[in-house]
Amino acid sequence: MAAQPIFILREGSKRTHGSDAQHNNIMAAKAVAEAVRTTLGPKGMDKMLVDSMGDVVITNDGATILKEMDIEHPGAKMIVEVAKTQDAEVGDGTTTAAVLAGEFLTKAEELLESGVHPTLIASGYRLAATQAAKILDTVTISASPEDTETLEKIAGTAITGKGAEAHKAHLSRLAVHAVKSVVEKSEDGKITVDIEDVKTEKRPGGSIKDSEIIEGVIVDKERVHTAMPEVVKDAKVLLLSVPIELKKTETKAEIKITTPDQMQLFLDQEEAMLKEIVDKVIRTGANVVFCQKGIDDLAQYYLTKAGIFAMRRVKKSDMDKLSRATGARVITNLDEIEEADIGYAGLVEEKDVTGSRMTFVTGCKDSKTTSILLRGGTEHVVDGLERALEDALRVVGVALEDQKIVVGGGSPEVELALRLKEYAATLKGREQLAVMKFAESLEVIPQTLAENAGLDPIDMLVEMRSQHEKGNKRAGLNVYTGKIEDMFENNVVEPLRIKTQAINAATEAAIMILRIDDVIASSGGARAGPGGMPGGEMPEDMM
CATH class of the missing domain: 3.30.260.10 (TCP-1-like chaperonin intermediate domain)
Structure with missing residues (x-):
């Protein structure tokens, strides 16, 4: 009898395995890294991103670019995750992290083609990342919290290249x-x-x-009524997360009114209930009210009459900031307001800022x-x-x-590359090859900085290596002069965590992609038919 083929995957599912799966994932990851590479450094270019709604974003921030690119390929998404993690952890260095991850994979692919097993590459990369953290400690500079000048240099380095240099x-x-x-x-x-x-x-x-x-706090809102005071000094602030309006019934209710007198009675009762709510607010002694929900038109009239500055539909995030600034507690029940719940602000003022009104809450204690x-x-x-x-x-x-910083301009990467090559020589086995490739990958940062500045990357890299070999550990590329200079004297400094986080995140992502040898893409949704395998839907062009 002829052997019957056994189908374990749903009809239409795609499976890529072995070197093809690795190659596809590496290619996708490299493509993403290449997309942001031209934005690296002070002379990096910007990207214009247009979404499906036609909204335009112009930026050279790695995390923003990758977030807006709407990437579908699962391998490429891992590089996006690297940038997102870097952004969440440190806030800067997102492009560096993405470019490093792409370069780690490029060099790993060379080793795969030479017959080195992915597990050995992963092991070598981990050794290199651990050693890199130790080497970085030897080039760190201590930064005191009182040293405002150095902190301003760090902020200036982060701002450089993002279109605001003139006012850096x-x-x-x-x-x-x-x-x-x-x-x-x-x-x-x-x-x-x-x-x-x-x-x-x-x-x-x-x-x-x-x-x-x-x-203090700026709230992008204005008073609910123009007759309310524009400026309140020595403000007693009340923060409400309940509406100053009548509640609607939770179940469907019907009120039958047969005569005009009953109608008037109903309206008078409604007004009296609203007045009672407003009276509770007035009795607190507060003269500024920020309400997270709505304020009824009639309630606005009563509050105006009482000389209270009131604002409605304030965002929850703003309410939290107002609470921290003024010391007020956010009230959820008007019947249980105590004196301690009221906050204080020296001045609450509504100002006109380029044609729209904003409220400034300043002069808060602590x-x-x-x-x-x-x-x-x-x-x-x-x-x-x-x-x-x-x-x-x-x-x-x-x-x-x-309180630890390093210089920029590609200087730490060149130092790491040189020292890791020395470290690789002490290792036995094929991990040595992986550590060597890891060291070479780090040089992509100074090379890219030179390329984006219109300089010769090889000449710059050779000169930097020469300076570092002489013991000048702060030698980096000044993209404005095209010379190798002391980066600390050029005020190019950044926190140590930017480098450690970028290297660790890029290494982990590269290792994860290298260890994938099988990609199974389901043809339908998450639920497969009999004998099928679950999996998310994946477009045709992914594989």
Whole structure:
């Protein structure tokens, strides 16, 4: 009898295995890394991303580009995850992490073609990553939290290349001031920084140099009634997460009214109930009310009559910041308000900012919340500024927490490449080859910096290696002069965590992709037919 073929996969499912699966995944990951490579460094180019709705984003931020690219290939998605992790952990260095992951895979592919097993490559890469962390410790510089100048240099490095160089000094000062104002110290002296405590509000119009820091909270809302006071000094702040309006019945209800008198009685009763709710608010003694829900038109009239500044539909994130700034508690029941629930602000003021009204809450006691008002010529400029400032805030926070920095300009990567090659010579077995390739991969960063600046990458790399061999561990590429210089003197510094996180995340992603030798793509949804295998839907062009 002829052997009958056994089908274990659903009809239409695709399976790629062995070297084909590895090659496909590596190709996809390399393509993603190549897409962001031209954005690396101060002279990197920008990408214009247009989504399905026609909205335009212009940026050279690696994480933003990869997030907006809407990537489908599962192998490529792993590189996107590297950038996302880097962004969440440090805030900057996303392009570096993606480019490194792509280069690790490029070099690994060379080893695979030479007959080195993926497990041995993975083992060698892990050894190299561990050794890299030790080598990086030898080139770190201590940064004191009191050293504002160095912190401003760190912020400036993060902002460089993101379209705001002309106002880099001003934005760096804003970032450092904002982060320092939300620093919290534990009893053992450990510093923690929650960047969520820094609120960024953007407003097109004016110049970038008009951007300012506000010691307090900016709420992008205006008073509910124009007759309410515009300015309230010595404000007693009440935060409500309940509406100042009548509740609707939870079940369907029908009220039968047969005479005009009954109608009037119903309206009078409704008004009396609303007045009672407003009276509860007035009795608290608060003269500023921020409400997360709605405020009825009639309630607005009563609040105006009482001289209270009120605002409705305030975002929950803003309510949390107002609570931290003023010391007020967010109230969920109007019948149980105590004096301790009321917060304080020296000044609550509504101002006109380029044609729209915003509310500024300042003069708070022991405020742990700061706001930055960003200005710029157009909406795209302000959006770019916000992304640059976000990176600056995050790296300053990381530098304050770790108090360890390294120089930039490709300097740490060249030092790591040289020392890892020395380390590889001490190893036996095929892992030595993987460590050597790992070392070579790191040189992609200085090479890319040179390429993006229009310089010769080979000449620059040779010169950098020469300087590092002489013991100049801070020698890096100055892309503006095209020379190899001391990066610390050029104020190009960044937190150590940017480098360690980028190398570790890129290594783990590369290892994960290398270890995949079988890709099974289901033809339908998650539920397969009899004898089939579950799996998500995957487009044809993935394989």
